Amino acid sequence: MNSKIKKYIPADGLAGLKENFKTDAISGFIVFLLALPLSLGIAKASEFPPIMGLITAIIGGIVVSFFMGSRLTIKGPAAGLIVIVAGAVAEFGQGDNNLGWKLALGAMVVAGIIQILFGIFKLGKLADFFPLSTIHGMLAAIGIIIIAKQIPVLLNDNPALAKGMGPIELLVNIPKFILNLDAKASIIGLVSLYIMLGWPYIKNTTIKMIPAPLVVLLFAIPAELYMDFAHSEPPYALVKIGSLIDNINLNADFSGISQTGLFIKYVIMFALVGTLESLLTVKAIDLLDPYKRKSNANKDLIAVGIGNTFAGLLGGLPMISEVARSSSNVNNGAKTRWANFFHGFFVLLFVLLAAPLLEMIPNAALAAMLISVGIKLAHPKEFIHMLHIGKEQLLIFTVTVLVTLFEDLLVGIAVGMLLKMIIHMYNGTPISSFFKAPTVVSFEGDEYKVEINKAAIFSNFLGIKRKLEEIPPGHHVSICLKKTKLVDHSVLENLEHFKHDYEAHPDGGSVTIIGLDNHKPLSSHPKSSRKNVLA
16 A cells, blocks of 8 residues: 555645645544634734744645645644743733734744745744754643743633733642632633543544544633623623724734834744744654655745745734644645645635624633643643753753753753753764764665764764765765764664665655764663763
């Protein structure tokens, strides 16, 4: 069966729409059911008007689909950017959320243009520069912050108590939130959270096809109507949508550029974190693609940048290639980019025809959905996984998490990378090889031999990758690491990705990694960093 799949590649463009209309439309509809409530929740948690999350999903589907370089990813707002967006609104607005939202949009538009430039200048390899332990630490910290910010909403619907608190202060105050919980909101919130967390454990495949967020809405809306949230004293905050037409304006305000340091900080954070998350998702979904197609990361970055520029001008949230919706898209049998288009089309249709239904959603239900996303990002399994790869990876991961919680994302990433470099120096990596690994490519018979010297680590892998990508397909490639003093976890992971992509090419070819006989693994994990004991 696999050989048949490899021979058949779904058509692209209009031919692909005609050929795969049914499968892509069905998958797009299922993803729409998943994206609709999540987009609302992400917008609200980001201190944006809730409808702006839907505007981003619409642009990500209907506009970006025509430019994207990946076939199966879904573009839309992501929980991983909540912390940055909400921080931008708070810092720019200084208490005025409407002003903060518009000034944050200005930084977002500039970040979108920078993402377009990233793609034009072929910086789609950017994700390979950052160590995986630091990236996962950043995402875990984001998960913890999302949980901390949404617990008060889950328990008390609209807690003024939590406004302005940082993540550590929020975590410390969880007992106080529990003491002040509101029974009605808490019932809806906790049952919704139970559904979100328990749904993956359902064994019936037919039932499991129903998206968990849809099940939450099927419970939460009738429960809210029964409890009469709209007429309670004091009235409960429900999601306010408004008219799509009334909200389509040029909302971006660029006067925030006068606060030069703040403006540059958020431009960097929007562009850097959004780009990293998008690139990692594209790489992950390529591995799930049953047709073994390789995405054009640079083209995809340009598409995401175009989407973010348009969304920012109109008031929407920043978008990325979102991993949960993209994975669902693959599992639903999508074949082309038209599934992403249909997901955006169905969001637009629903907003135009059924917006009043969305205004019946209690905030506690949306908080439950976001907490479940936060738990996935910061699950204890992430810490255990890092420990299995190596104690030094767990240290880098944990330090990145803690610094991000106490400071911010940029500082967390920087400290995580600096710590990794210090550990590499301790393990014998020459300073001269931190950003350049001497790499020699030779060709004999039908074999390309790639010899890497000194060290193969995250910060010099882009140069190694450039050499690897110059090798034409259809040959045997041996990558020799014998003369390296250290090969880190990120490089071993990336070499496996190169091996997968090279061997999946229609012209064939094979890759072997050799020369690690004298390298001692730093843990029992097959991808742990390896130190040359003879060096």
